[in-house]
Amino acid sequence: MRCLYREKKYYCGDYLEVEVYPVFAKQRGRVKKYRESTETQKRLNKRNAERRLVRLIHTNFSDSDIRFDLTYEPAKNPGTFDEALRHLQNFLRRLKRYRIKHELPELKYIASTERGSRKGRFHHHLIIQGDMNLNELAKIWGKGYTSALPLQFTDTGVSDLGVYMAKEDGKTKRWSSSKNLKQPKVVESTGRLSHKKVNEIYQFGIDGRNEVEKNFKGYCAKEIKAQVNDVNGYIYAFLFLKKLKPDKRRRL
Numbered sequence: 001m002r003c004l005y006r007e008k009k010y011y012c013g014d015y016l017e018v019e020v021y022p023v024f025a026k027q028r029g030r031v032k033k034y035r036e037s038t039e040t041q042k043r044l045n046k047r048n049a050e051r052r053l054v055r056l057i058h059t060n061f062s063d064s065d066i067r068f069d070l071t072y073e074p075a076k077n078p079g080t081f082d083e084a085l086r087h088l089q090n091f092l093r094r095l096k097r098y099r100i101k102h103e104l105p106e107l108k109y110i111a112s113t114e115r116g117s118r119k120g121r122f123h124h125h126l127i128i129q130g131d132m133n134l135n136e137l138a139k140i141w142g143k144g145y146t147s148a149l150p151l152q153f154t155d156t157g158v159s160d161l162g163v164y165m166a167k168e169d170g171k172t173k174r175w176s177s178s179k180n181l182k183q184p185k186v187v188e189s190t191g192r193l194s195h196k197k198v199n200e201i202y203q204f205g206i207d208g209r210n211e212v213e214k215n216f217k218g219y220c221a222k223e224i225k226a227q228v229n230d231v232n233g234y235i236y237a238f239l240f241l242k243k244l245k246p247d248k249r250r251r252l
Contacts, residue, residue, distance in 0.1 A: 053162045065151050071144040
């Protein structure tokens, strides 16, 4: 079966994610189709959901922005998940009005809601612009304690935070975002990476990053993962790269 490798590149601010996977020439006649197991598909769906959120964060936020957490006083803790979401939406509406009144840029946010497993206390995690006084933010919330931290970007950005916020409660999607967020730029190319190159990615992993970086000029590889599919025997790879700063000649 003739196969070429496709790259799907996501440009997300200072970061670049690349998915490498095989694509097959169409065959005449009936072709046996393979379906992933339920558990395998669940894991794939979970990972895809996590990466979508991570890419959205990297595309729209920087280290000048903050993670802002909202909690409730015991007497004000919501009774249901829906009630907690209403509190969050009301907070966001008040925050938008405040920003308009004080001539601040339009609110950008990503928010998730969670219920503690031990005491059943609800809390909210937000990523928002870091251009407001924290005491004013706390007043606008008004239902309990708040905490704020600057977004801390490591070699893999804020991937851990994105994965955490992407968690789902059963069938309930826990996170939401403002409609003004930019989507990452997506570029696909097929056949640029040879089978030999893809095999080297699989064989050497992060130890072969110098060769990988030759194919992605201006970026430094921070994560390289690859595995062979048990069904078709071909390689699937994930590359995470960070943009090199113009004045930096050495590796970050």
